[in-house]
Amino acid sequence: MKQSQDDFQLVRAFQNGDEKAFEELIKRYQRQVANIIYLTLGGRDIVEDLTQEVFIRAYRSLSRFAFDASFYSWLYRITVNLCIDEIRRRKLKRTFSLDFFSEERAAASEKPSKKIQTPSDALLENEKRDVVAKALQRLKPSHRSVLILREYEDLTYEEIAQTLRISLQAVKSRIFRAREEMRTLLKEYFQERL
Amino acid sequence: MNHQDIQRRLSEYLDEELSAVDHQIVKEHVAACGECADILAQFQRIRAGIQAGAQAELPHAFSSRALRAARLQMEKASRWTPVEFTARRAVLALFLVVLLLVGLTSFGVQQEGVSVERYLSGEMSDSAESRILFNGADISKEDVLLAALSKR
Structure with a gap:
């Protein structure tokens, strides 16, 4: 999956003034970035804007990219930091708005999936997705982002440590705790479904 | 490794982050222990749920739009930077002048002591x-x- 060397070539090309190289990098990673944002924050309405913001930040600082880490881990760090900023902003907003939870819920349950096979399959699939997504939103942001990078992006512990600039031990313990917390949050759901 | 140790390693086992020896020990334990097998199954369901939830959609022309937006922001920033730089220097100079004037005034006027x-x-x-x-x-x-x- 990882196209590190290939990415480096594109980064170098961009640093030498080739803007098309940056567009290629966007095309390569836009889906992953959008999904990390979507899974971390929930709600589709902000995904496009925040994904764009990630690439704007990347564009601004790519001239200083030092090639000491892979491009994607650098990009995911920008993404996770942006998500954490957004969570802080929302918390601040929540202090002033009592409608926060209803806004969150409305955002999380909008627009069903397009990949529908049969109505009952789709219902089950949507239900599973929504239940897990809601539980995910209740994790601490630091646990949530680590779990998303592991489960969705399939990054190794080493790559996660590099991306988030934390120790390997911290990655292990956060993933374990995040999973345990998810298990507790989904306890009833698991009992019904098993 | 006892049952508790293995439970703590199930997460790493699922992620294939254990050494070959530990991996084998956990694998054998899970095959014989219903509780650990259940936990592992739940971890796998969580993984599947997260992967299924990755449904973000972007418009078709997103990459070119994002590139345009990034370029625009950079242009705006580079337009403002020299202006901001000059404005900052002007404010600093003004501050120094005010500071100098205040210093001179307070130095020149000696107030008489009042008993x-x-x-x-x-x-x-x-x-x-x-x-x-x-x-x-x-x-x-x-x-x-x-x-x-x-x-x-």
Whole structure:
């Protein structure tokens, strides 16, 4: 999956003034970035804007990219930091708005999936997705982002440590705790479904 | 490794982050332990749920739109940077001038010291109190009478 060397070539090309190289990098990673944002924050309405913001930040600082880490881990760090900023902003907003939870819920349950096979399959699939997504939103942001990078992006512990600039031990313990917390949050759901 | 140790390693086992030896030990334990097998199954369901939830959609022309937006922001920033730089320097220079003026003014004007006695005498000039205060015991009956009358 990882196209590190290939990415480096594109980064170098961009640093030498080739803007098309940056567009290629966007095309390569836009889906992953959008999904990390979507899974971390929930709600589709902000995904496009925040994904764009990630690439704007990347564009601004790519001239200083030092090639000491892979491009994607650098990009995911920008993404996770942006998500954490957004969570802080929302918390601040929540202090002033009592409608926060209803806004969150409305955002999380909008627009069903397009990949529908049969109505009952789709219902089950949507239900599973929504239940897990809601539980995910209740994790601490630091646990949530680590779990998303592991489960969705399939990054190794080493790559996660590099991306988030934390120790390997911290990655292990956060993933374990995040999973345990998810298990507790989904306890009833698991009992019904098993 | 006992049952508790293995439970703590199930997460790493699922992620294939254990050494070959530990991986084998956990694998054998899970095959024989229903509780650990259940936990592992739940971890796998969580993984599947997260992967299924990755449904973000972006418009078809997102990459070119994002590139345009990034370029625009950079242009805007580079337009403002020299202006901001000049404005900052101007504010700093103004601040230094004000600071210099304040310093010079306070250095040139020396305020006279005000003693309590002078203050009192200024406030109560030619009054009975001032005469009593500053002339010591040299007061007459009339002074006392005058002081008493002026207090009414």
